[in-house]
């Protein structure tokens with residue numbers, strides 16, 4: 001495993017770790033016999049052994065705790081009493097510390113190190129009594145001579161360090177890596193501090209005696225600084241000054257590049273201000289328009305950070321995943337009123353739609369229809385056309401967005417994580433300023449006013465009692481809103497679509513009737529001056545900041561100018577389709593860059609399939625990849641089968657440990673609640689999300705339609721809970737590529753401009769995509785939404801991608817698994833079948849399900865020639881599916897439909913589902929896959945494998961295409977193609 005740049009926890013035992021050991025020894029073993037009793041392994045080993053034993057015996061954590069906390073049963077009674085007393089006090093103090101502040105740590109009792117923490121606390125107090133409070137007496141004097149003689153002036157800071165260690169041990173004893181890091185940092189700090197103190201204290205020599213050394217850096221300071229000072233006095237000053245600085249960075253887990261953002265964060269925390277809100281207020285977030293509401297909303301209580309990321313702030317760790325009602329993929333502020341919920345000042349009656357429409361129509365016709373005291377019915381911009389003799393009063397009160405409002409430029413604080421799955425390294429996410437801001441959005445242009453005039457003219461010419469009541473200008477199109485007077489049919493406007501196109505001189509007019517959530521007709525007309533939506537702006541928007549979920553991506557901007565951000569984990573699978581040049585690859589790039597910007601390789605791993613060979617090459621080598629980018633469609637099909645196996649392995653773990661979603665499982669793993677079987681050497685680590693991106697599905701479907709479809713269907717049906725998500729992109733959204741089965745299982749759709757209405761129907765199940773204008777203009781239909789949302793996709797340039805990729809590659813090398821796209825080991829197809837496997841499988845299904853061994857039937861159903869059908873029949877005979885030829889009569893069918901799955905598996909080179917050996921083979925596959933994704937389950941032993949048998953049966957069953965009804969039906973539909 002890669003350990004580059006990281007601090008290996010096993011190599012180092014921090015001072016307070018040793019103290020912990022000392023504490024344990026003194027309390028748990030008789031004096032002088034500690035090595036023989038504990039074998040020098042300390043309490044943690046004993047605890048883990050006993051906890052393992054407890055889990056084996058099935059007595060659960062209570063039993064484990066008791067065993068873990070107990071001193072060896074053979075220890076003398078007084079020692080056991082002393083140990084019990086110490087542990088008791090430790091637990092009382094620990095419980096008290098855990099209750100102070102913002103949460104009660106949900107800590108497995110076996111993980112507590114309260115005794116050690118208490119020891120740090122007591123030692124800190126003992127040193128503080130002389131160092132801080134100047135107390136005298138035999139104890140302070142004794143401690144004084146030891147500590148002060150060793151560390152000199154640093155003994156003033158030692159109590160503080162010990163208190164910090166005690167607090168951390170009480171609060172986060174299970175976070176071993178963090179403890180080690182802080183321990184190392186404090187050690188370096190003590191050394192550097194003593195060295196500096198020695199110089200500042202006037203470089204005393206041994207001749208000055210202990211008293212002289214105590215008044216400087218103590219014995220340690222003397223040893224550290226005296227030899228260097230002999231060269232020049234500046235040498236220890238510079239060296240230990242730098243070391244002190246580095247130790248501070250280590251203790252606070254701050255990489256060098258993140259210092260400015262950390263300082264800003266500390267300033268915000270101390271001053272209680274949010275610099276991001278002040279400078280980055282984003283005029284295009286809908287929430288900006290509702291400033292008052294936002295300011296009256298109770299602010300979320302800020303949680304104190306203490307040395308690094310505060311895990312409790314992670315939403316995914318709160319409660320179970322299944323707790324969330326009305327889940328949806330789009331990330332926005334549920335509390336912010338939408339455009340369709342206009343505000344009404346207190347005491348003012350809201351007018352009816354009819355009153356509003358009549359008022360506006362009169363106003364538009366110059367009759368004066370102002371209705372006093374009514375509020376804004378829409379969020380649209382007020383219209384002031386030359387035809388209007390009076391401004392439209394209701395709309396005139398709309399709080400218009402200030403023109404040229406600043407883009408969300410406040411940088412996102414860089415997050416730093418200590419990785420474990422990808423090597424024990426500190427990983428910092430890319431800085432948000434790698435992504436440049438986009439063009440400043442315009443609020444209205446002359447073109448908008450001209451279109452409003454043209455629309456109003458058209459309505460007047462055709463005597464339609466309706467008025468253009470406002471518009472919202474998005475980056476690509478402007479949506480004009482038309483309201484009807486009572487008694488006017490909607491169809492009168494929609495029937496005018498060609499005339500409207502003619503009037504505004506645009507063929508890409510799209511009519512929405514009604515605008516979702518509004519009693520108004522929307523007419524979307526492309527802007528002559530399009531704006532680029534930069535991915536950086538989307539990721540810096542308030543909507544993106546609202547969540548730190550690693551699978552959140554910047555989608556783009558909607559027609560109202562709001563930033564659209566979506567959570568891939570909630571989609572949970574996405575189909576991206578559109579004609580060539582419509583913007584699919586750009587979207588896929590934005591998606592991958594979003595993930596690289598927001599997620600560490602511990603959080604998200606990716607499999608990229610790029611049969612076009614050029615689209616995704618920029619990402620080669622990023623540490624989020626678990627396999628090199630796959631360009632060979634055949635290998636891609638095999639990679640999908642690997643994903644199925646990985647999914648099954650994850651399901652096994654979920655089932656074995658009783659969790660329904662990978663997030664809940666991961667949460668339990670982090671809390672130390674998931675304990676491997678007692679004989680297992682497996683180290684259980686959280687599973688990262690797995691994002692599988694296929695940039696051209698059509699290429700895969702051409703080489704192995706059946707296998708690819710089977711895998712996709714299996715993955716999409718089940719993978720959500722396993723944290724595996726598919727994104728399938730294609731420029732050929734025809735029914736042979738996006739089959740009914742695939743469509744039924746990929747609920748979220750992103751349609752870029754399609755070449756025909758039929759393609760639009762395939763992707764979205766509704767027309768509309770054929771009217772899009774290309775280059776990132778898209779209709780986004782996330783799971784559960786009934787109406788597609790029009791968005792301009794986020795744009796990320798090659799050079800931005802390059803910077804981000806360089807940053808992540810500089811942090812960590814990719815560690816690839818070699819079995820993902822490798823030839824599936826079991827798949828040894830007989831030579832005589834050659835390239836005819838697909839058609840032979842179909843022939844077998846046909847013959848066995850119909851129990852009719854006729855060559856002409858094969859010719860007809862499979863649309864093959866006589867020679868090929870004859871060859872297939874010979875192959876079937878050689879494999880015992882049919883009997884020998886009987887002249888013109890149909891052959892006997894020797895296989896019963898019940899055995900079909902086994903026969904098909906054998907033909908594919910796989911073992912029969914019923915064969916016991918197949919279980920073992922599949923088991924080891926699963927074991928391997930589990931090792932790989934995180935590289936963490938180093939050694940799965942047979943005991944683990946045995947636990948998996950149940951799920952493997954499931955896996956084996958999946959290999960048989962007729963194993964479920966859908967598979968069976970599909971076989972027939974395939975033969976009809």
Ligand SMILES: Nc1ncnc2c1ncn2[C@@H]1O[C@H](COP(=O)(O)OP(=O)(O)OP(=O)(O)O)[C@@H](O)[C@H]1O
Nearest residue numbers: 579580581582583584585586731775776793794795
């Ligand atoms: N979101 C966007 N913003 C601005 N321009 C875009 C956007 N998306 C695409 N474009 C423009 O459209 C061009 C084609 O986009 P892209 O390569 O993503 O299309 P595609 O659908 O992947 O095409 P193909 O299938 O041929 O690869 C880009 O080079 C770019 O100029």
